[in-house]
Amino acid sequence: MQKASEEAIMPHYRDLNADEITNKASDDVVTVADHASEKILTEGLAKLEPGIAIVGEEASFADPGVLEGLNGDCWIVDPLDGTNNFALGKPPFGILLARASGGVARSGWIYDCLTGRFCSVHEGEGAFLDGERITARESGETPPVAAISLVFMHEEQREAVKERVAPHYRLVDIPRCAAEQYPRLALGINDVSIFQRTLAWDHAAGALWLNEAGGKVARPDGSPYRVNDERTGMLGASSPRLWEELAARCGDIG
Known part of the structure; x- marks a missing residue:
């Protein structure tokens, strides 16, 4: 991850030409740095565990069949999370990597390209920040601090969140940038978040890391996040208590 950052990402930071940025969708872009980073990560992981499926964000965009790998043993790669920020020449952005099996993330890593902050986790072994075990903590603010993504919600969902949830936070x-949002939920910066789009490369590492840190990430109905689950909608919180409060307020928003 450090190699991908140093060789593929940072040399292009605030130094992208217009032809090095491509629109993937109306609200999403990809850059030459994304592709170069994914190449380095994919090649490295293939040597680490030959034969294991590698589900990279950009490879999956080019060939949706790559997503079949999420059903078995696989690596999950987000080569440059926060690309929209990166393309605008501003933070945050980072790299997300997870190892999954049976649809469940078993290990995860989150690397902040600008600061070198490194989050790591292995199922059942706790969460770590720069090598030190970490316990998620609430901000202690009243009302609690919420970062709510409305970007991928339909209009009825947005209005319901604004009316039933937002006033309490x-x-x-x-x-x-999930590589930034998950650390914020553990470090006493943000208390809760609502995620609508829950793609594996955005959430596999962070959800496992926050849960192992003592926070809580789950579907609104309380079911655990699975990397091969195509449903949308997920809630994250710095503590189970705050998660339960948020879930009760979200109700059947969808």
Whole structure:
């Protein structure tokens, strides 16, 4: 991950030409740095565990069949999380990597390209930040701090969140970067988050890391996150208590 950051990502930071940025969708872009980083990570992982499926974000975009790998043993790669920020020449952005089997993330790593902050986790062994075990903590603010992503919700969902959820929290901007949002939920910066789009490369590592840190990430109905689950919607919180409060307020928003 450090090699991908140093060789593929940071040399392009605030130095991208227009032809090095491509629109993937109306609200999403990809850059030459994404592709170069995924190549380095894919090649490295293939040597680490030959024969294991590698589900990379950009490879999956080019060939949706790659997603079949999520059903078995696989690596899950987000080569540059927060690409929209990166393309604008601003933080945050990072790299997300997870190892999964049976549809469940078993290990995960989150690397902040600008600061070198490194989060790591292995199922059942706790969560670590720069090598030190970490316990998630609430911000202690009243009302609690919420980062709520409305980007991928339909209009009825947005209105329901604004009416039933938002008034109970102090709202802050979302970072548009899961590699930043999950650490914020553990470090006493944000208390709760609502995620609508829950793609494996965005959430496999972070959800496992926050859960192992003592926070809680789950579907709104309380079911655990699975990397091969195509449903949308997920809630994250710095503590189970705050998660339960948020889930009760979300109700059947969808």
